[in-house]
Amino acid sequence: MTEPPATPLLQMRAIDKRFPGVHALDHVDLEVRAGEVHCLLGENGAGKSTLMKVLMGVYRADAGQILLDGQPVHIGHPHQALAHGITMVFQELNLVPVLSVAENVFLGIEPLLFGPLGVVDWRTLRRRTRETIERFGFPLDPGTIVDRLSRAQQQLVEITKALVVQSRVVIMDEPTSSLSLEETEQLFGIIRRLRDAGVAIIYISHRLEELQEIGDRVTVMRDGKRIYTGEVATTDLKTMIRHMVGRELTDMYPKEPVPIGAERLRVEGLRARGGRVRDVSFSVRAGEIAGIAGLVGAGRTELAEAIFGVTPLEAGRIVVDGTPRSFRSPHDAIAAGLGLLTEDRKRTGLLLNLPVTHNTTVAALGRLLRGFHLPLGEERRVTMDFVGRLSIRTPSVRQLTIRLSGGNQQKVVLAKWLFAQSQILIFDEPTLGIDVGAKVEVYRLLGELARQGAAILMISSDLPELLAMSDRILVMRRGELVAELDARQTDQEETLRYMALGADPDFAAPPASAAATTTNGSPA
Amino acid sequence: MKRILAKFLPFVFLIALVAVLSATVEDFATTYTLGIVLRFTAVFIIMGVGMTFVIISGGIDLSIGAVLAFSSIIVAWCAAAGWPLWVAFPVGVITGTLWGALNGLMVVGLRLPPFVATLASMGMARGLATVLAKKLSAGTSVDVPGNEFRWLADGTVFGQIPLPVVVMVAVVALGYYVLNHTRLGRYTFAVGSNVEAARYSGIPVGRYKLMVYALLGTLAGVAGMIEASINSGGQATLGKEYELRVIAAVVIGGASLNGGVGTILGTVTGALIMGVISTASILIGLQYEWELVVISVLIVTAVAFDTFQRRRAGA
Numbered sequence: 001m002t003e004p005p006a007t008p009l010l011q012m013r014a015i016d017k018r019f020p021g022v023h024a025l026d027h028v029d030l031e032v033r034a035g036e037v038h039c040l041l042g043e044n045g046a047g048k049s050t051l052m053k054v055l056m057g058v059y060r061a062d063a064g065q066i067l068l069d070g071q072p073v074h075i076g077h078p079h080q081a082l083a084h085g086i087t088m089v090f091q092e093l094n095l096v097p098v099l100s101v102a103e104n105v106f107l108g109i110e111p112l113l114f115g116p117l118g119v120v121d122w123r124t125l126r127r128r129t130r131e132t133i134e135r136f137g138f139p140l141d142p143g144t145i146v147d148r149l150s151r152a153q154q155q156l157v158e159i160t161k162a163l164v165v166q167s168r169v170v171i172m173d174e175p176t177s178s179l180s181l182e183e184t185e186q187l188f189g190i191i192r193r194l195r196d197a198g199v200a201i202i203y204i205s206h207r208l209e210e211l212q213e214i215g216d217r218v219t220v221m222r223d224g225k226r227i228y229t230g231e232v233a234t235t236d237l238k239t240m241i242r243h244m245v246g247r248e249l250t251d252m253y254p255k256e257p258v259p260i261g262a263e264r265l266r267v268e269g270l271r272a273r274g275g276r277v278r279d280v281s282f283s284v285r286a287g288e289i290a291g292i293a294g295l296v297g298a299g300r301t302e303l304a305e306a307i308f309g310v311t312p313l314e315a316g317r318i319v320v321d322g323t324p325r326s327f328r329s330p331h332d333a334i335a336a337g338l339g340l341l342t343e344d345r346k347r348t349g350l351l352l353n354l355p356v357t358h359n360t361t362v363a364a365l366g367r368l369l370r371g372f373h374l375p376l377g378e379e380r381r382v383t384m385d386f387v388g389r390l391s392i393r394t395p396s397v398r399q400l401t402i403r404l405s406g407g408n409q410q411k412v413v414l415a416k417w418l419f420a421q422s423q424i425l426i427f428d429e430p431t432l433g434i435d436v437g438a439k440v441e442v443y444r445l446l447g448e449l450a451r452q453g454a455a456i457l458m459i460s461s462d463l464p465e466l467l468a469m470s471d472r473i474l475v476m477r478r479g480e481l482v483a484e485l486d487a488r489q490t491d492q493e494e495t496l497r498y499m500a501l502g503a504d505p506d507f508a509a510p511p512a513s514a515a516a517t518t519t520n521g522s523p524a
Numbered sequence: 525m526k527r528i529l530a531k532f533l534p535f536v537f538l539i540a541l542v543a544v545l546s547a548t549v550e551d552f553a554t555t556y557t558l559g560i561v562l563r564f565t566a567v568f569i570i571m572g573v574g575m576t577f578v579i580i581s582g583g584i585d586l587s588i589g590a591v592l593a594f595s596s597i598i599v600a601w602c603a604a605a606g607w608p609l610w611v612a613f614p615v616g617v618i619t620g621t622l623w624g625a626l627n628g629l630m631v632v633g634l635r636l637p638p639f640v641a642t643l644a645s646m647g648m649a650r651g652l653a654t655v656l657a658k659k660l661s662a663g664t665s666v667d668v669p670g671n672e673f674r675w676l677a678d679g680t681v682f683g684q685i686p687l688p689v690v691v692m693v694a695v696v697a698l699g700y701y702v703l704n705h706t707r708l709g710r711y712t713f714a715v716g717s718n719v720e721a722a723r724y725s726g727i728p729v730g731r732y733k734l735m736v737y738a739l740l741g742t743l744a745g746v747a748g749m750i751e752a753s754i755n756s757g758g759q760a761t762l763g764k765e766y767e768l769r770v771i772a773a774v775v776i777g778g779a780s781l782n783g784g785v786g787t788i789l790g791t792v793t794g795a796l797i798m799g800v801i802s803t804a805s806i807l808i809g810l811q812y813e814w815e816l817v818v819i820s821v822l823i824v825t826a827v828a829f830d831t832f833q834r835r836r837a838g839a
Contacts, residue, residue, distance in 0.1 A: 310724065334726035348724045351717040353784045362714050363725040365707050374705045416725065 007070040009034040009200045010086075010169050015054055015064035024050045025061070026224045032169065032200040037191060039211040039232065040204045042221035043244055043435035045393070045405035048204055051221070052171050056088050057081045068168075082109070085168035089158045089175055095146045102129035102142035105160050132164050136190050152183045152296065159190065170194060171202045176210060177433055180296040181496075188214050206435055207462075208237050220244055245437045252436075253468035254444050256451065260471070261286030263322075264455035265307075265338075265424045270316035272306035273299075278479040280316070284424070284455040289446060291470030291487065292459045293495050299479040300459045301343055304426045307457075308340040309333040320424065334363055339422030341413055343429045343459075345406075349413045352402040356394055357383045359401050359412050364420035386415035391441065407438030414445060425449060426457045431465060443469055463492045477502045533829075534777050534793040541797060545804050552807060559686075565799035566692040567592075567747045571766065572773045572791040573699035574624075574740030579774050580703075581736045582716035582783030583638040587627060588744040588770060589763035590649035595619040595748030597653045600666035600758030603673055613676070616752070617745040623649060624741015628734035646767070653760040667757035676753035688750045695743065700788040712736055716783030772819060773798055776826040785830075797822070 010032040017025040025047050032038045042048045053059045055066065057075040065072055068084055075081050095104050102125055111121040111128070129142040138156045146154060155175060162170050172191075176184045191214055195201055205211060211218060215232040220243040228235075228243045266283040277299045284290045294300045305311050307318060309327030317324050320336050327333040330340070342348040351359050357376075360383045361368055368379055383397040390411040394404055401412055410430065417425060427446070431439045446469060450456055460466040466473065467487055475483040475498040483498040546553035571588050578585050599616030603609060623645070630641035657664045671678070679687040703709035711732045714722040723729050751762050777794030779786030798819055805815040 308724075329726075329728065330724050331726040331728050340724065342724060347718075348720045351714050351721055351784070354713055354717045358710065358713065362710070362722070362727070365710060369707060372706050374707065374710060376705065 008032060009069065010055075011065075011067040011070070012051070012055065013065040013067065015051060015061045015066075017050060017054060017059060017061050023224050025054070027064070028221070028224070028226045030219060030226065031229075032202060034168070034200050035195055035198045036216040037195055037201045037203050037214050039215035039218040040202055040221065041208075041211065041218055041240060041244055043405075043407065043437055045408075046221040046244070046435075047224040048221055049173070050224075052088065052173065052202070052204070055081065055086060055169075055171070082165060085166055086171070087162040087165060087167045087169070088171040088173065089155075089162050090173055095154055095157060097145075097147040099146060100142065101133075101140055101144050101146060101149075101157050101160070102126050104146055104157055105129045105132075105142075105164055107161075109165065128164055129160065132160055136160075136163065136193070150297070152179050155179060155183075155187075159187070163194075167194075167199055169200045169202065171204070173204045174206065174433065175203075176205065176207065184210070206433065208240060208436070211240075212237070222246055241436055244435070252440060252443075253465065254440065254447055255469055256447050258287040258447070258450045260288050261453060264320065265457070266319040267307060268317050268319070270303070270306060270318070271314040272311050273302045274314070276479050277303045277306055280476075280479075280481050282474055282481060282484070284457055286453045286455055287450050288472065289450055289456045289458055289470045291466040291473045292457060292476060293463065293466055293473055293499055294459075294476035295499050296461070298476040298499070300476050301428055302479075303476065304340060304342075304428050304457070304459060307333070308338060308426060310340075334420060334422070337421075337423040338426070339363070339417035339420055339424070340426045341417060341428060341430055343432065345409055345413050350401050350409060353400055355398045355400055356387065356392070356404075356412055357397050360386055360397075360415045360419055363416050367419070367421075382419065383415070386418065390415055390418075390445070407434035410434050410438065410442065414442065418445075418449075423453070424455045424457075426459070428459045429461065430458065431460070431462060439465075463495060467492065467495065475499055531778065531787075531790075534790055534797065534826075538793050538797050538800070541800055545800065549804055549807050552804060557803060557807075561796065561799045561803050562689050562692075563686055564802060565795045566686075566688040567750055568766070568769055568773055568795045568798070569692050569792055570695045570743050570747050570750075571740070571770045572777075572795050573695050573788060574743035575770045575774045576699070576777075576779060576786050576788055576791045577703065577709075577712050577736045578638075578740050579771070579779045579781060580716045580783060580786040581712045581733060582719065583631060583733065583736070584642065584771065584781070585624075585627060585638065585737065585740055586642040586767045587623070587646040587649055588740060588747075589766035590646045590653065591620055591623045591741060591744040592748040592751060592763035592766060593758075593760050594623065594649040594653040594656075595745045596752035596755070596762050597656050597660075597666055597758035597760060599749055599752050600668050601656065601660055603668045604660065604666060604757075609672060609675070613749050616749050617742060620745020620748060621738050621742040624738040624744065625734060627741065628737030631737065632730040632733050650760065653758075657758065657760040664760040665755075665757055666759075668752075669756070674753050674756055676750055678753075688754075691746065691750065695746070696788060696792055703788055708732065708735060713784060716785075718784070769798060769819075770795075772823045775830075776822055778826075778830070780830050781827070794826075 008031040012028065012030040014027040014029060015025050016027050028047065028051055030051065040048050050059060054061045055075065057077045057080050060076060066075055067073065073084055075084065096107065106125045111124040113119045113121045126142050133140050133142065138160065140153060140156055146157060149157065159175070175187060179187060191201060203215060212232060218230060218232050218235060218240065219226060220228040220240060222244060263283050263285050268281050270280040271278050280303055292300050306313055309329050309332050318327065325336050327336070346352065351362065357379050361379055368374060380397055387394060387397060392408050392411045394408060401409055404412065430442050446456060458466065458470060470487040473485040473487050473490060473495055474481055475485065475495060477499060482503040485495065551557065575585065595616045598619045599612050602612035602615050627642050627645050630636045630645065631638050654664055657666055660666050676687050681687065681690050703712065711727050714727055715729050715732055719729055752758050755762065773794035774786065774791045775781065776797055777787065777790030779790060801818055802815055
C-alpha cells in the first residue's frame with residue numbers, strides 16, 4: 001500500500017458484522033482519503049453494501065471502529081452519518097414521486113423557520129436547491145414533480161440530495177446503472193469536481209471499465225473480507241476480476257458457434273405504445289442470438305413488451321414458427337413458447353416474498369400438475385436441479401427470493417424460463433446489476449440455449465457484451481429499427497453511431513464494416 | 525429460527541391463553557366449553573378459510589357478513605315456498621358464490637379497490653336482504669317452522685360431533701389442500717406477492733382474482749346456511765360485523781394485508797383465539813364491549829408484529 005500523505009479522512013478499522021448464519025463482514029479495513037475516488041469492488045454478496053450500511057449507521061457493527069480525521073466517531077443512525085458529512089446516493093431511487101425536486105432534495109432535512117414550531121422555510125429550500133443544481137449544471141427544475149422526470153433525471157435528484165449538505169464523504173452505489181452514455185459522462189464530470197473540492201468518494205459499480213475511467217484507488221472485497229487495495233492505475237482489469245471472483249476468468253464471453261436453423265420468430269411492421277415502437281420488422285432463427293442495441297428510451301423494452309403481449313399491438317403482426325399469432329397477454333405468449341426476462345426483476349420478474357421453488361415453476365406449473373394435484377416433492381426436486389445447474393447460491397430451495405443477492409435472483413428468473421422450456425426467449429438487460437462471475441454464467445447459459453435450438457433476442461446496454469454474444473445486432477433509435485449489423489463485422493463505434501445518429505444518409509455510409517479489426521473496447 | 529418462531533407464535537399464544545384460562549376460570553377446562561368454542565367459531569373459521577385466500581391474493585372482502593344474511597334469506601324463502609331442502613340449501617350456497625363473483629367482477633372488471641367494491645357490495649347485500657325479508661314477512665326475518673330446516677344446526681355425526689363442526693373441519697382440510705397443493709392456491713400466492721410479476725409469468729390474474737372472491741362468497745353462503753338453520757329461518761340482520769371478526773382471525777393468524785403471506789392453520793388458530801376469548805368473557809361475565817376492546821388490542825398487536833417482522837426482513 002502507498003504511504004498515507006496525511007491522516008486519511010475516513011478510516012474503517014476491523015469492522016466485523018455477523019448475521020444469522022453469515023459472517024457478512026470479517027474484520028474489514030477501509031481507508032479513504034480526502035479528494036480521492038475510492039472504488040469498492042466485489043461480487044454481489046461480497047459485503048460492500050453491508051459495509052456501507054455500517055458507515056451510514058443503518059447497521060451497527062459487532063466490532064470495529066470508524067475514524068474521521070483520525071478521531072473515533074460513533075455512527076448509530078443515518079442522522080449521525082449525515083451530521084458527520086457522510087451521504088449516500090442509492091442505486092435504487094428513494095424519491096417520493098408526488099413531491100417536487102426541491103422537496104425531495106430536502107426531505108428530512110428541511111430548513112425550518114421559528115425553530116421548534118417546525119414551519120418549513122420554503123424560500124431557503126428552493127433557493128439552495130436551485131443553487132446546487134446550477135452549480136453543477138444539472139438539467140433540472142426545482143419545482144418539477146419527480147414523477148415526471150426520467151430515471152436519469154431522478155438519479156440526478158438523488159445526487160443533488162447528497163450535494164446540498166456539506167458532504168465530506170459521498171457513497172455512490174451503482175450510480176450509472178440507469179444512465180445513458182452521455183449522462184454517465186456528465187456524472188463523471190460532477191464526480192471529478194467533487195473530488196477536486198476535497199470530497200472523498202466511495203464508488204461502487206459492477207462496470208469495471210468505469211472504475212478505470214473515474215477511480216483513483218480500488219478496494220476489492222470477497223466473502224465479507226477485504227482482499228485487495230491498490231492504485232487503479234497500477235491494477236489491471238484481469239487482476240481486479242481475479243480478486244473479485246477468486247479464480248482466473250479465462251473467457252469472459254463464451255460464445256460458441258452454433259448452426260443457425262429455421263426461422264422461429266418474425267415481426268412485421270410492428271407498432272406499439274403510441275408510436276414509441278414504429279414499423280419494426282425483423283426475424284430470429286433457431287440457434288441465433290439477435291442483439292438489440294439502442295440508447296435509453298430507444299423503445300427496446302417497449303418492443304419486447306409488445307411482442308410478449310404485455311401491451312397491445314397498434315399495427316403489424318407476429319409470426320411464430322410460420323404461424324401468425326396474436327397475443328393478448330403474456331399468458332398467450334408463453335403458451336406459444338415465448339419467454340421474457342424483464343429488465344426490472346424486482347418489479348416484473350420475481351415473487352420476492354415467495355421461495356425459490358414457487359418462482360422457478362410459476363410460469364409452467366402445468367408441467368408439474370397431475371390433474372389438480374401439485375406434487376411439492378417433485379417441485380423441490382426440479383428446483384434443486386436448477387439450483388445445481390445454474391449454481392444458484394441459496395441455503396435452501398425454500399429460501400425467499402428477496403434474501404438472495406442480485407445475481408442469484410437473476411438466475412432464479414432464468415430458471416423460470418428454462419423450466420418453462422421457452423423456445424423463443426427475449427432477454428432484456430440480462431446482466432444488469434449482477435457481478436462478473438454471474439455474468440459469465442448467464443452468457444454460458446445463453447450459448448447453451450442457442451445450441452439447443454432456441455431463438456434469442458437480447459437487449460443490452462453493455463455494448464461489449466452485446467457484440468460478443470450476438471450473431472446479429474439490430475439497432476433501434478427513437479422507436480425504429482435503423483440498422484441491422486453482422487456482429488462479427490461491426491464494432492462498438494459503428495453500433496454507437498447508429499444508436500446515436502440513426503441511418504441518416506450523411507452518416508450512414510459506414511467505412512466498410514470490415515472495421516472488425518478494432519477489438520472490443522474493453523475485456524470486461 | 526426466529527422465522528419459525530414467528531410462524532408458530534399465534535399457536536403458542538393460543539395454548540398459553542387456554543392454559544391460563546383453565547387455571548384461573550372455573551369450569552373453563554371442560555369438554556362442554558370446548559364444544560361451545562368450536563360451535564361458536566365454526567362459522568368464522570369457514571369464512572376465514574375463504575378470507576385467507578382473498579387476503580393472500582392482496583385483496584379484502586367486507587361484504588361477507590351481509591352475504592351470509594342475504595343467502596340465509598334466500599334459503600328461507602326457497603324453503604318457505606315449499607322447495608325441498610336438498611334444493612334450497614344448495615341454492616343458498618350458490619347465492620353466495622354469485623355474490624362473491626360479483627365482488628370479483630367489480631375488482632377485476634371495474635378495477636375498483638377491493639375495499640371500496642366490497643364496502644358497496646356489503647350495503648347492497650344487506651339492503652336487498654332486508655327488502656326481500658320485508659316483502660316475504662312482516663319483519664326482517666323469514667321463519668321456517670319445523671325441525672327439518674334445523675338439520676344442519678342440530679345434526680350430529682357419531683352422535684357427538686355437531687354438523688357445523690364437521691363442515692368446518694371439511695372446509696379447513698379442503699382449504700389447506702387447495703391453498704398448498706393446487707394451481708389455484710399457488711396462483712393466489714403469486715398474485716398477492718407481486719401482481720406484475722405474476723402477469724409477466726403468464727398467470728391470468730383477473731380470472732384467478734375472480735375465483736378467489738367467488739370461493740369466499742361460496743363459503744359465506746355455507747356459513748349462511750348454518751346460521752339460517754340455527755335460527756330456523758333467514759334474518760336480514762345476521763352476520764353483522766362478522767367480516768371484522770373474520771379479517772381479524774386471518775390477520776391474527778399471521779397473514780399480511782399486503783398480500784402474499786398467510787396460512788390456513790394460522791387463520792384457524794386466530795379464530796380459535798377469538799373464540800376462546802369470547803367464551804371466557806361469557807364465563808367471567810365480561811361485557812361484550814370489553815371483549816371488543818381485548819380483540820381489537822390483539823389485532824393491533826398482530827399487525828404491528830407483522831410490520832415489524834417485515835421491516836427487519838426487508839432491510
